[in-house]
Amino acid sequence: KNSNPGSITFSSPPGLPLIGNLHQLGRHAHRSLCSLSHRYGPLMLVHFVRIPVLVVSSAEMAKDVLKTHDRVFASRPRSKITKKLLYGERDVALAPYGEYWRQMKSVCVLSLLSNKMVRSFRDVRQEEISLMMKKIRKSSSLPVNLSEILISLTNDVICRVALGRKYGGEVNFKELMKRLTRLLGAFSVGSTVPCLRDRNDFVEVLLAIQREKSVGFEIDRLSIKAIVLDIFVGGTDTSYALMEWVMTELLHDPECLIRLQEEVRMICKGKPCVSEEDSQEMKYLKAVIKETMRLHPPLPLMVPHKSTQDVKLRGYHIPAGTEVMINSWAIGREAATWGPDAEDFRPERHLDSSIDFRGQDFELIPFGAGRRVCPAISFAVVLNEEVVANLVHQFDWRLPVESTEVRTGVVESTEIAVHCMFPLFAIASTTT
Numbered sequence: 462k463n464s465n466p467g468s469i470t471f472s473s474p475p476g477l478p479l480i481g482n483l484h485q486l487g488r489h490a491h492r493s494l495c496s497l498s499h500r501y502g503p504l505m506l507v508h509f510v511r512i513p514v515l516v517v518s519s520a521e522m523a524k525d526v527l528k529t530h531d532r533v534f535a536s537r538p539r540s541k542i543t544k545k546l547l548y549g550e551r552d553v554a555l556a557p558y559g560e561y562w563r564q565m566k567s568v569c570v571l572s573l574l575s576n577k578m579v580r581s582f583r584d585v586r587q588e589e590i591s592l593m594m595k596k597i598r599k600s601s602s603l604p605v606n607l608s609e610i611l612i613s614l615t616n617d618v619i620c621r622v623a624l625g626r627k628y629g630g631e632v633n634f635k636e637l638m639k640r641l642t643r644l645l646g647a648f649s650v651g652s653t654v655p656c657l658r659d660r661n662d663f664v665e666v667l668l669a670i671q672r673e674k675s676v677g678f679e680i681d682r683l684s685i686k687a688i689v690l691d692i693f694v695g696g697t698d699t700s701y702a703l704m705e706w707v708m709t710e711l712l713h714d715p716e717c718l719i720r721l722q723e724e725v726r727m728i729c730k731g732k733p734c735v736s737e738e739d740s741q742e743m744k745y746l747k748a749v750i751k752e753t754m755r756l757h758p759p760l761p762l763m764v765p766h767k768s769t770q771d772v773k774l775r776g777y778h779i780p781a782g783t784e785v786m787i788n789s790w791a792i793g794r795e796a797a798t799w800g801p802d803a804e805d806f807r808p809e810r811h812l813d814s815s816i817d818f819r820g821q822d823f824e825l826i827p828f829g830a831g832r833r834v835c836p837a838i839s840f841a842v843v844l845n846e847e848v849v850a851n852l853v854h855q856f857d858w859r860l861p862v863e864s865t866e867v868r869t870g871v872v873e874s875t876e877i878a879v880h881c882m883f884p885l886f887a888i889a890s891t892t893t
C-alpha cells in the first residue's frame with residue numbers, strides 16, 4: 462500500500478515470507494538483479510530478509526542517486542560485523558557519512574593516494590614488475606599460473622606501499638594486523654631509527670599526520686589501523702581481479718592482443734621495460750583496460766549506500782535509512798548506451814568516445830561516483846597499465862590448448878570482488 466500520497470508505488474519482484482527476494486539472487490547477485498531489472502525497471506525495490514534495498518540498474522538512475530541526490534545517499538548500511546572488524550567503523554569505506562568519514566576521506570585523497578604519492582611509488586612498481594617478469598621467464602614456455610603471479614604482485618605492491626615492506630604471499634590479514642600493531646608500536650623509537658624515519662609508506666604518513674596534527678584533527682592508532690585495513694581489503698582483490706580480467710580477455714581475443722602489442726612495442730622502441738610515461742601515450746592500452754572495467758567491474762554492485770533523509774526520486778518516495786545497491790555491471794552492459802554489441806569485448810569502442818571511468822560519466826562507474834567514489838583510481842589505473850603493458854611487451858602469450866576449447870577462464874567467481882572462477886594459465890614465450 463502506498464503510504465505517501467502523490468508518490469508512485471515501486472514495482473518489486475514478488476518475494477517469499479521471511480526471506481523476501483533472497484532466493485532470487487543466485488550465484489552471481491549482479492546478474493540476477495540485472496535480469497530482474499529488465500522486468501521490474503532500473504529503479505527496483507527488493508527485500509533481503511526484511512531489509513528493503515533499492516536496486517539501481519541504469520546510468521540515468523545512477524546519476525540521480527550519485528549526483529543529484531549524492532549527499533542524501535552518501536552513507537553506508539551498518540552491521541555488527543563491520544563494526545567489530547573495522548574498529549567501530551573507524552575506516553573510510555564503511556564509515557557512516559559525517560564529519561569523521563569526511564576527515565578520513567580527505568586524508569586518503571590528499572595525503573595517501575594523491576598523484577604525488579602515486580608517482581613516489583614508481584620504484585616499488587617497477588621493482589615488483591621486474592621480479593614478476595623474472596618469474597615468468599623462468600617458466601620456459603610451460604603454462605604459468607598467471608592468476609597466482611598477479612595476486613602475489615598486487616599483495617607485494619600494496620604491502621610495500623602501505624607498510625613499507627613486503628611480507629610474502631602467505632601472510633593472512635590477522636597476521637598483517639599483528640605486524641601493523643608492532644609497526645605502530647615501533648614508532649615511538651622511530652625518530653631515533655633511521656630506517657623508520659626515512660619511510661614514505663602509508664603508515665609512516667599517517668603517523669606523521671598524527672604527530673604533527675597537520676590536518677586539523679586527531680588521528681588515533683585505531684583509525685590508522687582501520688584505514689590500512691581498508692587499503693588491503695579494498696585495494697588488493699580489486700586490483701588483481703582487474704589485471705586478471707584484462708589478460709583473460711586478451712588471451713581469448715588474439716587480434717586485440719596483437720594490436721596492443723604493436724602499440725606497446727612501437728612506443729617503447731626496443732626499450733626492455735615499459736615505464737609510466739610510456740604507458741601514458743598508449744591509447745589502445747587505455748581502451749583495453751576501460752573495456753575490461755565495463756564488462757568486468759571488480760565490484761559489480763559497488764559498496765552499498767544508505768540514504769540519510771526522505772527523498773523523492775523520479776516520483777518515488779524513498780524513506781531515510783533505505784539501502785541502495787548500484788549495479789555497475791548492469792550499467793556497463795546497457796544496450797541503450799553501448800549498442801547491440803554491448804556484451805562483446807571491443808576496446809575500439811572507446812577510441813573515439815569521451816566516456817571515462819573517473820566518476821563524471823554514469824555509463825561507466827567501476828569506481829563509483831560522487832562523494833563515495835574510490836579514492837584510489839589513479840593508484841589502481843597506473844599499476845594496471847604498467848603491469849599489462851610490460852606483460853605484453855616482453856612476452857608473446859597464448860592459452861594452453863585445452864583452455865582455448867572451453868572458455869573456462871571467462872566464468873566469474875562468486876566472491877564480492879569478482880574475478881575469474883578458475884586460475885588463468887597461459888604460456889609465455891620471449892620475443893627476443
Ligand code: HEM
Nearest residue numbers: 553554695696699700763764827828829830833835837841
Ligand atoms: C581496480 C581497482 C579498484 C576498483 C575497481 C575499486 C572500486 C571501488 C568502488 C566501486 C568503491 C565504492 C564506491 C561507492 O560506494 O560509490 C570503492 C571505494 C573505495 N576504494 Fe576502491 N577500487 C579499486 C582499488 C582501490 C585501491 C587500490 C584502494 C586503496 C589503495 C581503494 C580504496 C578504496 C576506499 C578507501 C574506498 C572507500 C571510499 C568511501 O567510502 O568514501 N580502492 N572502490
